[in-house]
Amino acid sequence: MHPTDTPAAADYDAVHLAAVGRVDALCDELVHRGAEISGVRQRLVFSRGHRAPAAWAQTSWLDPREIAIESIGDGVRALKSLQRNWALHSTGHHRRARLIADKLPAIRFRPLEFPSAPPDAPLGAWTLIDRNRLIAAPTTSSAFADGEPAFVEDRDNPPNRAYLKAWEALTLARRWPQAGERCLDLGAAPGGWSWVMASLGADVISIDRAPLAPEIAAHPRISHRRGDAFALRVADVGTPDWICSDLIAYPERLLELADYWCSACPRAGVILTVKCQGNVAFETLARFYAIDGARLLHLAYNKHELTFFRLPGGGPAEAAGIGS
Numbered sequence: 001m002h003p004t005d006t007p008a009a010a011d012y013d014a015v016h017l018a019a020v021g022r023v024d025a026l027c028d029e030l031v032h033r034g035a036e037i038s039g040v041r042q043r044l045v046f047s048r049g050h051r052a053p054a055a056w057a058q059t060s061w062l063d064p065r066e067i068a069i070e071s072i073g074d075g076v077r078a079l080k081s082l083q084r085n086w087a088l089h090s091t092g093h094h095r096r097a098r099l100i101a102d103k104l105p106a107i108r109f110r111p112l113e114f115p116s117a118p119p120d121a122p123l124g125a126w127t128l129i130d131r132n133r134l135i136a137a138p139t140t141s142s143a144f145a146d147g148e149p150a151f152v153e154d155r156d157n158p159p160n161r162a163y164l165k166a167w168e169a170l171t172l173a174r175r176w177p178q179a180g181e182r183c184l185d186l187g188a189a190p191g192g193w194s195w196v197m198a199s200l201g202a203d204v205i206s207i208d209r210a211p212l213a214p215e216i217a218a219h220p221r222i223s224h225r226r227g228d229a230f231a232l233r234v235a236d237v238g239t240p241d242w243i244c245s246d247l248i249a250y251p252e253r254l255l256e257l258a259d260y261w262c263s264a265c266p267r268a269g270v271i272l273t274v275k276c277q278g279n280v281a282f283e284t285l286a287r288f289y290a291i292d293g294a295r296l297l298h299l300a301y302n303k304h305e306l307t308f309f310r311l312p313g314g315g316p317a318e319a320a321g322i323g324s
């Protein structure tokens with residue numbers, strides 16, 4: 001059990017917004033990283049001793065401070081004096097918080113056209129914890145309000161909504177398959193991720209026990225093989241430039257998979273979802289971090305899973321500095 005409600009300002013040096021339903025996983029992770037949990041207010045976890053992002057956090061507020069205000073105008077002035085761009089995460093006194101937010105400079109959170117990089121303007125986050133007390137952090141780990149990017153969706157071509165998870169992963173990676181690159185998509189059916197990579201002009205080998213949706217199977221850049229993705233080796237497919245997996249399996253099996261492909265293809269980009277239904281021990285996640293270059297992050301489009309990245313350029317800045 002963790003202390004609930006908002007601690008005194010002296011008792012925390014970071015505030016993390018937990019992924020939906022993952023407050024406990026985030027607290028567990030922070031404790032393993034040497035932090036003390038000083039309070040929990042809804043999805044906000046206040047901690048001391050880990051002033052860095054966390055895998056189970058949707059975004060982390062890295063330099064939080066408490067500000068006493070006497071009026072709405074006071075709150076607006078205080079925030080504006082720190083910086084321009086602010087995202088409200090409302091946890092109470094919603095109407096008053098909204099009135100403050102409405103008087104701050106407007107930021108247009110325009111949905112992203114994929115592929116494009118995340119905005120690079122710094123984004124602060126704040127919440128009103130009392131009528132006359134707000135917490136503001138000018139520096140957060142994500143460029144998106146509450147760490148949730150929105151995309152201009154394609155409602156016609158992909159076979160399901162899983163393509164949004166691939167879009168988000170590649171957006172945060174700030175790199176994506178290029179025309180002519182070779183991609184391996186493990187656990188590909190019905191084909192959302194394969195569609196993403198083929199639409200970028202890459203050549204995709206997709207593997208699944210199940211068939212792809214007919215329109216995806218007919219894509220000229222996608223070649224589908226039915227079979228066990230865990231049995232696949234470099235000898236079967238050559239050395240791809242990208243290896244992606246959205247296989248449903250226990251984390252231990254996915255760890256073996258990540259280990260194999262990361263060492264068999266040291267220059268490839270590897271992105272895979274780590275399914276974490278129920279409580280996954282942090283020790284298991286720590287074994288993913290033991291892979292050289294590993295980064296793990298909960299994406300807004302992830303449900304009970306984290307996304308593992310091992311990318312030549314380092315991977316998502318949002319997950320930088322999070323080691324085991």
Ligand SMILES: C[S@@+](CC[C@H](N)C(=O)[O-])C[C@H]1O[C@@H](n2cnc3c(N)ncnc32)[C@H](O)[C@@H]1O
Pocket residue numbers: 160162163186187188189190191192193194207208209210227228229230246247248249
């Ligand atoms: C979450 S779905 C993948 C969705 C896909 N990424 C998309 O965008 O459409 C997981 C897939 O893993 C496949 N799968 C699970 N175990 C497998 C195995 N051992 N070998 C091949 N495919 C497997 C399932 O058949 C299922 O299609």
